[in-house]
Amino acid sequence: MIGRLAVVGVGLLGGSVALAARAGGVAREIVGVGRDRRRLEGPLRAGVVDRIATDVEAGVDGADCVVLAATVLANERLLESIWGRVPAGALVTDVGSTKRGIVAVAERLGSGRPLAFLGSHPMAGSEKSGWQVARGDLFRGATVIVTPTDATEPRAIKGVTALWEALGARVSALDPETHDRTVAAISHLPHVAAWALVDAVGRFEPGALAFAARGFRDTTRIAASDPPMWRDVLLANADAVRASLGAFRAALDELERLLAAGDAAGIEELLARLKATREGLA
């Protein structure tokens, strides 16, 4: 049970942390923190948070747990601003899609003032954004990847893991580098592919969009994801995203080579192998 939970950035993920914490009786008081008052008034009126604070530093005063839920680069700056103000005994985590950057910031700050920080990445979300689409059951059954390092305090690992489990999630640990490569492959690269598919129709045969059916819609659903959030994710993970793009281009090249050669057996074999891999997803 947390006394005061401060959620910095009350959008889909921050709002869902607040709603899930309330539904689970996990926190006594929930503070919504952000620089823009107008963006906090909705969640306050809707009862997603109990009170709001627009001074980020003051917003974490007296908090037992702080969850950073802005865009990934903003989270890094926020962590820097609040580090000196967070109570010594508090847990600090974030919900960003990349982890090397914020973990590095935490390690640098932690060498000056130790604090129980653990990076988190809930593998839950949506192409929709904003607190209006937040849900108290968003994390139920979802995987949250946490990214401890040798410098992480054991109480951070214990406390943040317990928090996510209380919100209904399963917790897995990866080091920050493996995490960032993992999400480049299964999340960032698929987003890039979805954007490029939408773009390609416009470049190749714009009228075709009128005929888009379920296959196109599912494949490109995530192309409607929040641009500022994803701008930051792509920039923060640029090297891993570009490396995964290299693997993607090599995969496209192989298929195109078979196609150019008219290699029917080779195409069928490749497609059968990839079908089996896709169907192997639990």
Place this chain on the structure above:
Amino acid sequence: MIGRLAVVGVGLLGGSVALAARAGGVAREIVGVGRDRRRLEGPLRAGVVDRIATDVEAGVDGADCVVLAATVLANERLLESIWGRVPAGALVTDVGSTKRGIVAVAERLGSGRPLAFLGSHPMAGSEKSGWQVARGDLFRGATVIVTPTDATEPRAIKGVTALWEALGARVSALDPETHDRTVAAISHLPHVAAWALVDAVGRFEPGALAFAARGFRDTTRIAASDPPMWRDVLLANADAVRASLGAFRAALDELERLLAAGDAAGIEELLARLKATREGLA
């Protein structure tokens, strides 16, 4: 009302034509036609078809309407085999995902013996295949693209359009070239991207598959599509698929260029434009 409907190839699409025709009271008798008796016994026992024929030529004897529903290259060969046996007054169509090839075969055969052929492509389907997943409502609300040319008999256009409308679909017409470019952009290219995404994970970070969440699953659902069907689609539409791949690569290049330059504003602007396009889908 059709007296005898012959469905050649009783899989997802052929089986759904049979089920929808029966449900709509569109055909008095439905014959399932194919070379392999074992693959027809299931649909016969399940009542999807009334009788079966393994001699393809004889299977269309006395038919008022013939629907070819094998893979696209098989459909072209089948059309050639049955052309001389189909009754003069019958309608002939197919449900293949590419249209230039079969329309060219029909025009060549039609110059010898006129027959009411019109190419069709129902924009309905699934990554699942086989008559077991066929549904009588598969075409309800779906778009069927038909591809008439100057050589198409008016009674073919009228009759085949009426057939699809009776099965619940909306019918749109495109010339075969525009059709094949259109489906390259909104169907074949997304399949290629989905296969390449699955492939790229294996090449880049194989362990990442264990963390695949909804975004990856939706984006790659169609990577589980039927390999022999798609082998034929890719080969039959290879030039258009490769041209659309060129547009896709150009789109990937643009995103990667912005990423390499660290152009935050450019990335956000591009993502916002593509989000608007994606959200503009009816």
